[in-house]
Amino acid sequence: MLKVYGCYKSRATRVLWLTEELELAFDHIPVLQANKLENPTAPDAPINTRSPAFLAVNPFGGIPAIEDDGLVLFESLAITLYLAKQYSDGNLGPKDLEEDGQMMQWALFAATEIEANALKISKIAADGRMDSEAGKAEAEVAARLLQRPFKALEQHLLNRLYMVADRFTVADINTAEILRYAQNYKPLMEAYPAIAAWLERCQSRPAFKAMWEKRAAE
């Protein structure tokens, strides 16, 4: 059976949302981030990203990772693209090489042009610093650096409901989960209404909500 390593409060959400969409059964190993634990290498520490048992799966020690019928994969976006191709009925994954290329393009675009600055915004909010002068200034810098990729994405979504091929696909999951890190920063969402509407469309799906409830309960 498919094994998914990684707790809900991590980039594993990309994979866990997809498993909900596909109604895919899996064995969940809720590996935690080592930095959430006081002593991650203690013998009685819960399985985490520094545990030898997890490092044997992913030598980099980042979550998520999967094992599927002997195949071991890490890198969240490679995992979602693989699972969509392997297990989709043909809707969530690519139908042909052209769609495959487009899904790959958006995954790499989101990971390389958006994720780092979106994560900065998410971290400022998570640390409760969004109302401080320093926090606001840092968020503004990150938001400024996001203008160029956001403009491109806004343009792409102006006359489309979804990222690729006029249907909801793994490309929406990958991109939406990366944009979610910046979602609570109002000035950005107000400046890009097509992005905001598409994010809402993706997050109103029952599979996203099911994943989100499990994340909140973790």
Ligand SMILES: N[C@@H](CCC(=O)N[C@@H](CS)C(=O)NCC(=O)O)C(=O)O
């Ligand atoms: N590019 C990787 C990043 C993986 C990653 O850094 N995951 C974080 C959790 S969101 C993690 O494992 N942090 C704990 C650690 O690195 O020890 C991916 O998308 O899978």
